[in-house]
Amino acid sequence: MFKHRAQLMSRINGFLMFFPYLLLLVMFAVVPIVLAASVSLEESLTNPGGGFGNYLFVLQDFRFLPALINVLLFLLIYLPTMLIVVAGLSLMLDSIKARHSVPLRLAYLVPAGITGSVAILVWYFMLEPTYSPFAPLFAEFGWTQGTDIFNSSNLIYIFALMTFFTGAGNWIVIQYGSLQSIPDELLEAARIDGANSLQVAFRIKLPLIRKYLVYMLVLVMAAGLQIFVEPYLLSSSVYPGIAKDWSLNQLSYTLAFLGSNLGAATALSLMLLVVMLGLALIVIFRTDFFDEAKTKIKES
Amino acid sequence: MTLTEAKKVTVRKKKINAKALPAKTLAWVVMVAFALFSVIPMTWLVLAPSKTQVGLQEDPPMSFGTFQGYIDAWNNLMLFQDGRLVTWLWNSIWYTSIQVLVACLIAILGGYALAATRMPFRKSMLITTLVAMIVPQVAFVLPLFVEITTLGLYDTAWAIILPGTFFPFGVFLSYIYFSTTIPHDLYEAARIDGSGDWGVFFRIALPLSKGLIGMLAFFSFQVNWINFFLPYVVVNSGEVLTLPVGLGILFSSTPALNPQVGANVLPIRGPEIALAGLLIAIPILLIFLASSRLLVRGVLAGSVKS
Numbered sequence: 001m002f003k004h005r006a007q008l009m010s011r012i013n014g015f016l017m018f019f020p021y022l023l024l025l026v027m028f029a030v031v032p033i034v035l036a037a038s039v040s041l042e043e044s045l046t047n048p049g050g051g052f053g054n055y056l057f058v059l060q061d062f063r064f065l066p067a068l069i070n071v072l073l074f075l076l077i078y079l080p081t082m083l084i085v086v087a088g089l090s091l092m093l094d095s096i097k098a099r100h101s102v103p104l105r106l107a108y109l110v111p112a113g114i115t116g117s118v119a120i121l122v123w124y125f126m127l128e129p130t131y132s133p134f135a136p137l138f139a140e141f142g143w144t145q146g147t148d149i150f151n152s153s154n155l156i157y158i159f160a161l162m163t164f165f166t167g168a169g170n171w172i173v174i175q176y177g178s179l180q181s182i183p184d185e186l187l188e189a190a191r192i193d194g195a196n197s198l199q200v201a202f203r204i205k206l207p208l209i210r211k212y213l214v215y216m217l218v219l220v221m222a223a224g225l226q227i228f229v230e231p232y233l234l235s236s237s238v239y240p241g242i243a244k245d246w247s248l249n250q251l252s253y254t255l256a257f258l259g260s261n262l263g264a265a266t267a268l269s270l271m272l273l274v275v276m277l278g279l280a281l282i283v284i285f286r287t288d289f290f291d292e293a294k295t296k297i298k299e300s
Numbered sequence: 301m302t303l304t305e306a307k308k309v310t311v312r313k314k315k316i317n318a319k320a321l322p323a324k325t326l327a328w329v330v331m332v333a334f335a336l337f338s339v340i341p342m343t344w345l346v347l348a349p350s351k352t353q354v355g356l357q358e359d360p361p362m363s364f365g366t367f368q369g370y371i372d373a374w375n376n377l378m379l380f381q382d383g384r385l386v387t388w389l390w391n392s393i394w395y396t397s398i399q400v401l402v403a404c405l406i407a408i409l410g411g412y413a414l415a416a417t418r419m420p421f422r423k424s425m426l427i428t429t430l431v432a433m434i435v436p437q438v439a440f441v442l443p444l445f446v447e448i449t450t451l452g453l454y455d456t457a458w459a460i461i462l463p464g465t466f467f468p469f470g471v472f473l474s475y476i477y478f479s480t481t482i483p484h485d486l487y488e489a490a491r492i493d494g495s496g497d498w499g500v501f502f503r504i505a506l507p508l509s510k511g512l513i514g515m516l517a518f519f520s521f522q523v524n525w526i527n528f529f530l531p532y533v534v535v536n537s538g539e540v541l542t543l544p545v546g547l548g549i550l551f552s553s554t555p556a557l558n559p560q561v562g563a564n565v566l567p568i569r570g571p572e573i574a575l576a577g578l579l580i581a582i583p584i585l586l587i588f589l590a591s592s593r594l595l596v597r598g599v600l601a602g603s604v605k606s
Contacts, residue, residue, distance in 0.1 A: 009496065009497070010419075011417070011418045011419060013413075013417055013496065013498060014413040014417025014419025014420075014497065015413070015420065017412060017417065017497070017498075017501070018410050020406045020410070021409065021410030021471055022410075022425075024406065025428065025432065025466065027447075027466070028440070028444065028462070028466040029440065029466065031447055032446065032447045035447050036443035039446050088330075089330070089331065092327040092330060093331065095324070096328075101331075104331050104335050106589060107338045107339050108335065108338050110339050110342045110585060110588075111341065111342065112522075112585070113581035113582070113584040114341055114342060114345070115526050116527075116544050116580075117528055117548045117577075118547065118577045120551070120557075121557070121573060122342075122345055122577065124557050125574070126340075126341055126344070130357050131361065131570070133340060133362055135361070165341075197323070222434060222435065222436050222439075223436045223438070226438040226439055229529060233551060236551075236552060237548070237551035237552035238557045238558055239558070240558070240560075249441075249529075252442055253533075256445070270443070272439055273443075276434070276436065277431060279434065280430065280431045280435055283430075284427060284434075293430075294426070296479045297422050297423050297479075
């Protein structure tokens with residue numbers, strides 16, 4: 001009887017502790033989605049009969065496909081670069097003595113401060129030949145004018161560079177942390193079996209951090225699909241029009257605030273959100289990344 | 301190469317596989333090159349406000365101007381809308397402070413409830429939290445805009461602050477922390493001693509979670525301090541804006557990055573805009589460097605250990 005009462009108290013207290021977060025979850029995740037969905041389904045100029053007209057309108061918009069292609073090409077450059085550099089450098093860091101790698105790790109964290117609007121500012125000066133410390137290098141390629149670099153065919157590389165640079169160091173240090181948690185006995189055993197350091201890196205360490213790398217790729221991809229600040233600011237103030245409606249989120253911004261078509265804008269937003277939810281569910285149910293977290297809750 | 305270094309190399313050659321040496325050298329070259337490449341842009345940003353606009357174009361890019369340069373750049377920035385930059389800076393500071401404080405408190409309580417109480421629907425709440433943490437915040441911007449206008453919060457500080465207190469990643473980190481780092485027996489022992497859930501939370505769990513609190517504060521600060529899209533969309537008045545959005549306004553209303561904005565007579569050019577950017581970047585940099593030990597110990601390794 002007493003035990004039953006204690007369990008009941010624990011249920012109530014647990015709920016009370018969880019409640020503030022639950023309130024925020026409802027307020028800032030569930031309600032916005034419901035409201036946006038209802039706006040997207042309302043009758044409007046582009047959606048005369050109500051229903052899914054806005055979704056069709058967005059998909060048929062002449063700017064949609066180019067924006068989708070831009071974002072996908074950008075991801076095609078950005079994701080593999082991120083994977084190779086992060087995996088490579090964290091393995092290299094792990095192969096040297098921890099204390100020797102301290103200054104390197106600190107240096108890799110420095111670019112994390114250069115993000116969002118600051119990234120546009122800094123990379124403008126880094127890439128503009130008049131100001132750039134890399135100007136002599138650019139000259140070798142014949143790039144002497146700003147427009148040699150800032151032109152529409154280079155945009156995917158420019159944005160990939162900006163976003164890669166902001167996040168890579170952070171992830172290198174995080175993955176290095178994962179590598180550090182591999183038990184020494186395991187690595188020692190491999191060495192005794194005659195594996196050299198390259199073999200240890202590729203056959204033992206890499207498979208062991210595989211799931212962390214997959215998790216990183218999903219987060220990076222989700223964020224990359226949503227790219228907005230970099231193309232928006234570059235195009236709205238630095239080189240006017242250079243990346244107009246370049247990304248999907250820019251298009252939804254344009255629809256909402258310049259085209260006064262909130263219905264179509266929320267429709268686009270929700271379609272992106274559904275892709276994100278799909279990605280999230282794949283990670284949660286189709287990979288082993290959260291297995292430990294999920295089983296923990298069953299035990300208790 | 302000094303004599304001792306040469307000696308070390310020869311000693312190593314004897315000790316380890318001779319084939320491994322070129323690979324090791326190559327690894328060092330790559331690591332050092334990437335480190336240099338990592339610090340150049342930030343170093344440039346720190347140096348830029350010390351120079352004049354002419355110096356920025358003509359002096360070597362990585363050179364230092366004068367300390368007076370920083371003061372001049374600051375004074376010039378203050379000419380923009382009667383020192384609006386100070387308002388933005390102050391807004392950024394107090395918005396972020398509230399967000400970090402509230403987000404961390406709520407996340408710790410939520411994570412603890414998932415890990416150590418018998419709260420109902422724990423599993424489904426955990427899955428929901430995982431979903432919310434993987435979907436990037438940017439995906440919610442337009443839906444949030446619709447909600448904020450419906451609530452009548454458009455163009456108020458709360459439109460920026462409130463959504464930033466929702467911190468599912470923090471709940472997840474806290475949940476992992478309370479269910480792995482602190483042994484379950486400890487909670488049980490405290491309960492047998494007669495402490496209720498709240499007592500266990502305040503007397504046992506909270507005092508043991510300094511590392512966790514540091515990590516949560518670090519992540520929520522990072523996300524909120526630099527947030528651009530949501531503040532940009534839900535706020536219109538200059539006096540409610542934050543520094544990152546303000547920087548974007550400086551881009552479009554001064555000739556600093558786009559000489560074609562010529563009608564503007566304010567002396568806000570390269571050095572001034574760099575100083576404004578530095579005000580955003582420096583706090584992030586300092587917090588990153590200060591918590592690099594937390595990061596190195598492994599956000600993932602420590603929390604999602606296999």
